[in-house]
Amino acid sequence: METILAILAGALVTAGLWLMLSGNLLRFLFGLMLLSNAVNLAIFAAGRLTEGRPPLLEPGGARPVGELANALPQALLLTAIVIGFGLFAFALALTIRAYRSFGHLEVDRMRLAEPEEPRGEA
Amino acid sequence: MSWILALPILTPFIGAGACLFLRNRKGVGWISVLTALASLGLAVRLLATVIDHGVIAGQVSGWPAPFGITLVADYLSAAMVLITAIIGLATALWAMAEIGPTSARLGWFTLFQTLLGGVTGAFLTGDLFNLYVWFEVLLISSFGLLAIGGSRSATDGAVKYVTLNLIATALFLCAAGLTYGATGTLNMADLHGKVAAHPDQGLMTVIAILFMLAFGMKAAVFPLFFWLPASYHTPHYAVSALFAGLLTKVGVYALIRVFTLIFTGDQGWTHEILLWCACLTMVTGVLGAAAQSDFRKILSFHIVSQIGYMVLGLALMTPLALVGAVFYLLHHIIVKANLFLVAGVSRRLTGGSDLAQIGGLYRAAPFLAVLFLIPAFSLAGFPPLSGFWAKYLLVRAALEEGAWLVAGIALMVGLLTIYSMTKIWAGAFWKPHPGGYEPVLAQLSPRARVLMLTPMAVLAAMTVLIGVMPEPFVTFATTAAQQLLEPDAYIRIVLGARP
Structure with missing residues (x-):
């Protein structure tokens, strides 16, 4: 299972990187989304996978009996997903604003803050 | 002990909430100033406690370490929290004169306070994942502050x-x-013990390099700095000053923390990389600045070059070098924020920031010229200002290690810094305004004059003070560096701390 997840995470990184290298801002964001999901998968896999052992106690029990899943990586993952979602929403809003003010999403043509010729702020 | 550690983080968020609800009112800026004042008081108390008791730690909601989230303050953390509060108060005052009702309605002051809260949290946490969360908090606030500027650039x-x-x-x-x-x-x-005891040290080094990449990007280290000069000259000047002072330094702080406390196993590899990155950062930053002709762009590139000095101190990893890094970190935050504030006033008076199109500031406002010269010369490392001691400590540390080339680069970069500061001086202050009109200080309302010039004067006074009597500050940095190099007390107190 770990092997499959590791390969999947690698594939996601590859696809994400491919998208990020294209000159379009929206594709870049989709690539970033894939990359952050690959990271989430990697954390999940690195936290050890234990099949069919929920992190629950027996009714009335005070201590875990036998082996059980570690809930912490999943808690980290949830936090990361929520944060990533917020950041992605902001980045999308920013993309819309960029599209409205430039009329395109080609990153190579976004040179307003850094004009080719050294001159003042546009 | 916990409340002493938690309150400096909580206060900005309480203030941010108040600013959010009152964002349409006129006095919202004062709430932000009051919050910053309270944060400053709490930060002073924290530092006093740390000086009295040494390292202090507290466990959030009573979970014992290493299971819960730990808040820790050693000398470095406490000093960084204090300097954050100082810059926070200075920019909060200054921003009152710059931030109009439109930006205030969009929540500028709320984001300002959450940013300060995030930075403080990052300095005080003793937990890697919690550090990630604080990075996100300050990142999302900085995104908002950057976007609120509104202009196309x-x-x-x-x-x-x-x-x-x-x-x-x-x-x-x-x-x-x-x-x-x-x-x-x-x-x-x-992690200090667990990483050192891990059987697969190669794996640990790989993880260390991942951290180096992530924090290096935040700190704007060569070759990962390109986002900084692309963005720092675009938002409100108060935002620029706050970012320039604090944000990259959070990255440097994280680098210092991680590479003194956790990943010290393979210093021949990790710290060697840091060393060359530091040298290249210094050189590219200062050359980039020399090629620019815009007030804020020159300053932005100088942030990059100065980051190199701090990383250099970490890379050498001798006691003296770490003293230099800590001293540099503290001095630089004050100086850099102040220079951006000067740029803001200069923009108000002359109507621009392109050095070819402005001028005449020396005649209009000699006092402003003095306020520029103090941080500018300090940045370049002129005695008797704070930057001289910072550079002196680092260069001496490099010479003691026999790293002649590194010391030479550090000195040469100092010279080139003077070159671009002279360019700003000649362009903005000395030559007459090319537009034919003479800027006068009276263009600022008396209220704006007080709000803007007071924090700048105080920051400049601090630069002079550190420069004239560096002894207590160097002693402080020495203790901070000692705690970084011998983390036994830190570890004992964190792992043994009662909730």
Whole structure:
């Protein structure tokens, strides 16, 4: 299972990187989304996978009996997903604003803050 | 002990909430100033406690370390929290004269306070994943502050800043996750022993490099700095000053913390990389600045070059070098924020920031010229200002190590810094305004004059004070560096701290 997840995470990184290298801002964001999901998968896999052992106690029990899943990586993952979602929403809003003010999403043509010729702020 | 540690983080968020509800009122700026004042008081108390008791730690909601989230303050953390509060108060006052009702309605002051809260949290946490969360808090606030500027070039700058920082964030998260997978803990004090005892040291080095990439991007180290000069000259000047003073330094702080406390196993590899990155950062930053002709762009590139000095101190990893790094960190925050504030006033008086199109400031406002010269010369390392001692400590540390080339680069970069400061002086202050009109200080309302010049004068006075009597500050930095190099007390107190 770990092997499959590791390969999947690698594939996601590859696809994400491919998208990020294209000159379009929206594709870049989709690539970033894939990359952050690959990271989430990697954390999940690195936290050890234990099949069919929920992190629950027996009714009335005070201590875990036998082996059980570690809930912490999943808690980290949830936090990361929520944060990533917020950041992605902001980045999308920013993309819309960029599209409205430039009329395109080609990153190579976004040179307003850094004009080719050294001159003042546009 | 816990409340002393938690209150400096909580206060900005309480203030942010108040600013959010009252964002349509006229006095919202004063709420932000009051919050910053309260933060300053709490930061002073924290530092006093740390000086009295040494390292202090507290456990959030009573979970014992290493399972819960730990808050820790040693000398370095406490000093960084204090300097954050000082810069926070200075910019909060200054911003009252710059931020109009439109930006205030959009929540500028709320984001300002959450940013300060995030930075403080990052300095005080003792947990890697918690550090990630604080990075996110300050990142999302900085995104908002950058975008609120509203101009088209601000949107352009924000796009580059946001995208590149999100990549760094993904790397940081990945590194934290892998660290947990390999060692089973995220508590930094606990990691110190667990990483050193891990059977696969090669794996640890790989993770260390991931952290180096993530924090290096945040700190704007060569070759990962391109987002900084692309964005720092676009937002409101108060935002520029705050970012310039604090944000990259959070990255440097994280680098120092991680590479003195956790990943010290393979210093021949990790710190050697840091050393060359530091030298290249210094050189590219200062050359980039020399090629620019815009007030804020020159200053932005200088942030990059100065980051190199701080990383240099970490890379050499001798006691004296770390003293230099800590001293540099503290002095630089004050100086850099002040220079951006000067740029803001200069823009108000002359109507621009392109050095070819402005001028005449010396005649209009000699006092402003003095306020520029103090931080500018300090940045370049003129005695008797604070920057001289910072550079002196680092260069001496490099010479003691026999690193002649490194010392030579550090000295040469100092010279080139003077070159671009002279350029700003000649362009903005000395030559007459090319537009034919003479800027006068009376263009600022008396209220704006007091609000803007007071914090700048106080920051400049602090620069002079550190320069004239460096003794107590160097002693302080020495203790801070000692705690970094011998983290035994830190670890004992974190792992043994009662909730």
